Each structure stands twice: as C-alpha cells, then as structure tokens.
Amino acid sequence: MPEAVAPEILGISTEVIGVWIAAFLTLAIFSFLYEDNPIYKFAEHLFVGVSAGYGVVITWHEAVVPLLIDPLFRPENVSLEAPNYIVIIPGVLGLLMFSRFIPRYDWLSRWPIAFVMGLSSGLAIPAAVQTYLLPQLYATMLPIWPGVEISAWTAISNFLLVAGVLCTLAYFYFSREHSGAFGVASKVGIFFLMVAFGASFGNTVMARVSLLIGRVQFLYEDWWLPLVAEPIKRLFGG
Amino acid sequence: MTTWDRLLDLDRRWIFLGIALAVVIPIVTKYALPQGKPAPPTVAVYDYIDDLKPGDVVMIAFDYSPSSMPELQPQALAVVRHLFERDLRVLSVSLNPQGTALGREVLATIGDELGAVDGVDYVHLGFKPGGSQVILGMGESIEVVYPTTADGRKISGLPIMAGVRNYDDVALLIDFAAGNLPFAWIAYAGERYKQDIACGITAVMATDLYPYLQSDQIIGLINGLKGAAEYEYLMGLDPTEAPGMLGMSAQSIAHLLIIVLVIAGNIAYFASGRHRRR
Numbered sequence: 317m318p319e320a321v322a323p324e325i326l327g328i329s330t331e332v333i334g335v336w337i338a339a340f341l342t343l344a345i346f347s348f349l350y351e352d353n354p355i356y357k358f359a360e361h362l363f364v365g366v367s368a369g370y371g372v373v374i375t376w377h378e379a380v381v382p383l384l385i386d387p388l389f390r391p392e393n394v395s396l397e398a399p400n401y402i403v404i405i406p407g408v409l410g411l412l413m414f415s416r417f418i419p420r421y422d423w424l425s426r427w428p429i430a431f432v433m434g435l436s437s438g439l440a441i442p443a444a445v446q447t448y449l450l451p452q453l454y455a456t457m458l459p460i461w462p463g464v465e466i467s468a469w470t471a472i473s474n475f476l477l478v479a480g481v482l483c484t485l486a487y488f489y490f491s492r493e494h495s496g497a498f499g500v501a502s503k504v505g506i507f508f509l510m511v512a513f514g515a516s517f518g519n520t521v522m523a524r525v526s527l528l529i530g531r532v533q534f535l536y537e538d539w540w541l542p543l544v545a546e547p548i549k550r551l552f553g554g
Numbered sequence: 555m556t557t558w559d560r561l562l563d564l565d566r567r568w569i570f571l572g573i574a575l576a577v578v579i580p581i582v583t584k585y586a587l588p589q590g591k592p593a594p595p596t597v598a599v600y601d602y603i604d605d606l607k608p609g610d611v612v613m614i615a616f617d618y619s620p621s622s623m624p625e626l627q628p629q630a631l632a633v634v635r636h637l638f639e640r641d642l643r644v645l646s647v648s649l650n651p652q653g654t655a656l657g658r659e660v661l662a663t664i665g666d667e668l669g670a671v672d673g674v675d676y677v678h679l680g681f682k683p684g685g686s687q688v689i690l691g692m693g694e695s696i697e698v699v700y701p702t703t704a705d706g707r708k709i710s711g712l713p714i715m716a717g718v719r720n721y722d723d724v725a726l727l728i729d730f731a732a733g734n735l736p737f738a739w740i741a742y743a744g745e746r747y748k749q750d751i752a753c754g755i756t757a758v759m760a761t762d763l764y765p766y767l768q769s770d771q772i773i774g775l776i777n778g779l780k781g782a783a784e785y786e787y788l789m790g791l792d793p794t795e796a797p798g799m800l801g802m803s804a805q806s807i808a809h810l811l812i813i814v815l816v817i818a819g820n821i822a823y824f825a826s827g828r829h830r831r832r
Contacts, residue, residue, distance in 0.1 A: 349570045374651040379683045395701050395708075439686055443741040447771070451745075455769030477768075516761040519778070523625060523757035525577070525808045526779040529801045530624020532577050 332543065339539040342531050384410075456481050480508040558826035561818065569815060576811045580804040586793040587803040592784035595767055598774030599752045600636070600788045602726060608641035610725040611718055615739065616648045616657030622732035622756050623656065628782035628798035629754040630660045630730050632789055638668045643714050644676040645724070647700070649688060649735055654681040654704055673703075673712045680704025686738045693721050693747040721747040726773070730754040736763060740771050754781065779805055 322331040344359035384407045386393040387400040409431055415424040458474035459466055466474070486498060487505030494502040555563075579585070592600075606612070614634070618626045637644050646661060648654040658678050661670075670676055679700040682688045691699040696718065702708055709715050717723060727749050729739045736753045743749040750773050753763055757778030766772045776785055782798030793799040823829060 350567060374681075375683070378651060378681055383683075439690075443686075443745070447737075447741040447745045451769045451771055452765060455765070512761065516758075519757040519760045521812060522778055522780065522805065522809070525573075525805050526625045526757065526801065527621070528573070528577055528808075529581070529779065529804050532574075532581050532804070533624070533797070533801065536578075536581055 335539050335543060339535055339543075342535060346531075479504070484508050556826060558822040561822040562826060562828065572811055572815075573808055576808040577804045580807055581800070584794050584800065585803055586799060587806050589783060589787045589793060589799060589802070592788055593777070593781070595775035595777065596781050596784040597788065599633070599728070599754075599776055600774075600785060602750075602752065602773050603633070603636055603640060603642070606640060606642055606725050609643060611643045611645055611723055612637055613724045613727045614644060614646040614657070615727065615729040615731070615735070616646060616653035616660070617650045617729055617731035617733065617735040618656065618756075619650055619652035619732065620656065624801065625756045625778045625782070626730045626732060626754060627656065627660065628779065628796070628801065629776050629785060630657070631664060632782060632785040632791070632796070632798065633728060633730075633754065633776070634660050634664045635668070636785075636789055638664055638670045638675065641675075642725075643718075644670075645696075645714065645718070646676070646678045647688075647692075648679075648681045649685055649738075650731075650733070651681045651683075653730075654678070658704065673707070674714055677709065677712055677714050678704045679709065685735065686742050689738055689742040690746065693743065693749075695720055721749040724749060726750050726752060728752045728754060732756045732759070736772075740766055744771055752776070 322329045324330065325333060341359045341362070344355045347353055348356040382394060384403050387396060387403045388407075389399070391397065391399050409428040412424045412428050415421045456478060458478060460471055460475040460478055462468040462471040483501045483505035485505070486501040487494075487509065489502075492498060580587075603612070614630070616630065634644065644661065646657050648657055661672075661676050661678055664670070665672065665676055672678075679696075680703065682699060684691075688699055697709055697715075700709060703712070721727075721743060727739065727743055729736050729751065731753065732755070736751075736755060736759070739751055739753075744751045751771075752774045753772055754776040755763055755778070757780070760775070760777045763772070763775055767775050776782065779798055779801050783796070783802035784798075786796040786798045787793075791799070
C-alpha cells in the first residue's frame with residue numbers, strides 16, 4: 317500500500333506544522349516550571365478547550381450517530397434491514413438529561429440518572445463481590461507453616477501477607493480503643509500502610525519521570541534534530 | 555544562615571534543572587545503562603505468549619491516550635512484535651477513544667516491518683463506547699459488538715476472524731491501560747468468562763494491580779517504562795534503539811538524582827535542627 321502523504325499548507329507539510337505546534341505547546345507548559353506566565357496559561361486553556369471539543373465530537377460520532385441516528389434513519393449503515401425503534405427509549409432518556417437546564421422541569425433528569433444508577437449498580441455489585449472481594453479473600457487464606465507443600469521462604473512471605481492484612485484491618489477498626497495488643501497490631505498496620513504508600517509513591521515518581529522522558533524524546537528526535545538542527549546545518553553548508 | 559539552611563531553602567527550580575539534565579543528557583548521548591534481570595510479572599507475560607501455538611488469537615485492548623504514551627507505547631510495540639514473530643493472530647479493540655489511533659499506529663508500524671497483513675494476521679476493530687457493556691458483549695459475540703473494523707470493513711468476511719466468535723476463541727487478552735479499565739476487564743472478561751488476562755499499565759497503577767497478580771486473576775503484569783524495557787530485553791532488542799531501554803537509562807539516572815536529593819534533604823533537615831523547632 318503506498319504511504320499516505322500529508323497535505324500541505326502554504327507549501328509546508330501539515331505533519332511538520334503539527335510537530336512545531338506540539339513542540340511549542342510542550343515548551344509553553346514546561347515554562348510553568350520557571351514561573352507562571354501568559355504563554356503557559358494560553359497552552360493550558362487551549363488544552364482544556366480542545367479536550368472538551370474532542371469529547372463532544374467523539375461522543376457524537378461514536379455514540380449518538382451509530383447507536384441512535386443510524387438505527388433510526390440509516391439502518392443500512394449498521395447492518396439493519398429496518399429501522400430499530402427501540403432506540404427511541406434510550407434516546408428520550410438521554411434527552412431528559414438536558415431538562416436540568418430548565419429549572420421547572422429539572423426533576424425529569426432524575427429518570428435517566430435512576431436508570432444509569434440502577435444498571436451500573438446491578439452490574440457492579442456482583443462483579444465487586446466475585447472479582448474484588450472473594451478472590452482476594454481466598455488469596456489471603458494462605459498456609460503460614462513450612463512443611464511438605466511450601467518452603468520456609470514461602471511461609472515467611474505468606475505470614476507477612478496475612479499479618480499485613482490483619483494489622484491493617486486492625487488500624488481501620490475504630491469501635492475499640494487502640495491499646496494493648498490491639499494497639500500494637502494497629503501500629504504494625506501503620507507500618508504496612510507506609511510501605512504500601514512508599515511503593516505507590518515510588519511508582520508515581522517513575523511514571524512522572526517517564527512522561528518527562530517521552531516529551532524530551534519527542535522534542536529531541538521529532539522536533540530538534542529534523543526541524544531545527546538539520547535546516548541550520550544545511551544553511552551553513554553542512 | 556548555615557549551609558544546611560541554605561540547602562533546605564534551595565530554589566526548587568535548581569532541582570527541576572537537575573532532573574531535566576539527568577533526563578536530557580542520556581537521551582541526547584544515547585547512553586545505555588546495563589539492563590537488570592526482568593521482573594517475574596513481565597517474564598510471566600513473555601513466557602505465556604511464547605507458549606502459545608501459531609494461529610492462536612490474542613486480543614489487545616489499547617485503553618490509553620497520548621498522555622500515557624511514553625510508558626505504554628514502548629510496551630505495546632514490544633509485545634505486538636513478539637505476537638507477530640510468533641505468528642499469532644492479533645485482534646485489537648479500544649475502550650478509550652484516543653487509544654484507537656495509537657493502537658492503529660502500533661499495529662501498522664510493527665506489521666509493516668514484519669510483513670503482517672491487515673485482515674489476515676491482525677485487525678483493528680477500533681473504539682466502542684460503553685466500557686463494561688462492550689466487554690460483556692464480546693463474551694457472547696465479538697461480531698455483534700463490532701460488526702465492522704475501525705476502517706469500516708465487515709469483520710465477518712475477514713480471514714483473521716475464521717473460527718473466532720467470542721472469548722472462548724481468544725487465548726489471551728492484553729490490556730494496555732492508563733485508568734480503571736483493567737479492573738473492568740478482570741471483572742467482566744476474566745471472572746465472568748474466564749478469559750486469561752495480562753495487563754500493561756502505567757507505573758502509577760502498579761500497586762493497585764499487584765493484588766490481582768497475587769490472586770492469579772491476571773497471568774502477568776508489565777509495569778510502566780521499566781516493564782517495557784524488561785520486555786524489550788527479553789525480546790533481545792538493541793538497547794540503543796529500543797525506546798523502553800533507551801528511556802530507562804534516563805529514568806535510572808533521574809531516580810539516582812532523586813534518591814540523592816531525598817537523602818541530602820533529610821540530612822540537612824536534621825543537621826539544621828529544624829526537627830526540634832517544629
């Protein structure tokens with residue numbers, strides 16, 4: 317398949333223009349690290365506006381058109397032989413959400429909200445029990461005594477896991493004073509929580525540095541080398 | 555004001571500059587640090603894929619947006635390369651609207667390089683709104699949820715779809731995600747339809763996903779840029795070219811600097827006596 321060629325504006329490829337815009341906006345956002353400034357504000361507001369606009373377009377083209385308009389008015393587009401009038405019901409429910417803009421009729425928006433909440437709860441509650449609660453409980457019921465089935469190292473690992481769960485639960489039990497043995501368990505629970513927060517914070521730092529790396533790679537490899545350094549080199553006969 | 559106080563009152567912009575240099579210098583010089591031993595959760599994904607038979611179907615969910623690209627795109631590139639090298643059929647979907655373009659780019663880039671054919675070796679079904687309903691729907695019939703591909707071809711006639719009806723015909727599902735969608739895949743495809751699932755996630759999400767690894771609800775986990783580098787290492791890719799390993803050198807140097815700063819900050823805090831003043 318021949319490679320698609322990007323269209324041009326005033327003889328400049330839109331791909332090149334896109335890279336320049338992306339590089340400018342990246343540097344504009346980074347400029348906040350020095351201090352707040354109008355260029356940063358411009359980039360920030362542009363991002364918010366574009367995101368909102370993008371969301372509207374995506375919702376229209378990926379949800380409203382294929383799930384409501386096509387089944388009603390262009391059934392052939394969605395492999396239907398005849399219009400599917402049942403989609404009028406969710407369509408009307410969706411329109412009722414806009415009643416919030418009219419104070420006299422805003423109570424009508426409770427119906428679609430109730431429908432969505434009912435459906436979501438129906439889906440989420442059994443899933444939460446089956447996925448998050450029971451398997452995690454099973455996974456915590458582990459042998460903690462070394463023997464034929466598990467090695468000493470696995471037993472220690474299992475013991476730490478079970479102790480961590482019980483002590484953390486003790487910390488979050490507020491119906492009894494945290495004193496005596498219960499208080500000790502609760503304090504050990506704090507220790508496990510701190511370890512978890514540390515792991516989470518370490519991973520967050522790694523994620524944020526990764527994002528910086530991604531932007532630096534883009535600025536260097538997609539913008540600086542081909543669009544700045546190379547033309548300068550050519551200008552001076554390099 | 556003592557030296558310790560001056561260190562504690564250091565303008566934070568010097569730290570930003572230090573981190574920027576720690577990242578920029580390794581990238582510009584293409585400096586590659588030696589890669590450590592890959593973590594078992596990454597190896598688990600690699601081994602699982604390696605044990606699949608040619609022709610088996612792997613479904614990929616590209617559930618991330620450009621803001622997570624630096625971490626997830628290198629993962630996706632490495633895994634898709636592995637899938638194509640193993641002659642596995644790749645079916646991709648996206649529950650994040652922005653993920654569909656990123657997924658298409660990954661499949662086209664590696665597909666072109668390894669000669670994989672669209673519609674035969676891989677197909678991109680694109681974005682569908684609905685999240686959990688889409689996941690549940692594909693448990694009954696993929697074709698009902700996705701009658702057409704992302705570019706509008708009917709999927710029923712495509713060679714790649716031969717014998718593929720629902721999750722029963724999918725050997726592995728890999729979710730590359732930044733957000734809550736892995737939990738939906740685990741709940742609705744994993745628990746409801748017993749689909750084997752692996753996750754490629756941003757590092758921020760790792761501690762939330764580890765419990766599911768420990769309970770065997772997922773078969774493996776690729777964690778952030780580090781996971782991408784580990785997968786590239788397992789694939790035997792060139793460390794000066796592979797984006798994950800290249801990025802990981804900058805990452806490690808930045809981490810070293812952060813560790814030094816944390817230690818220096820703590821020493822300065824106690825040495826200056828500020829802990830007594832609080």
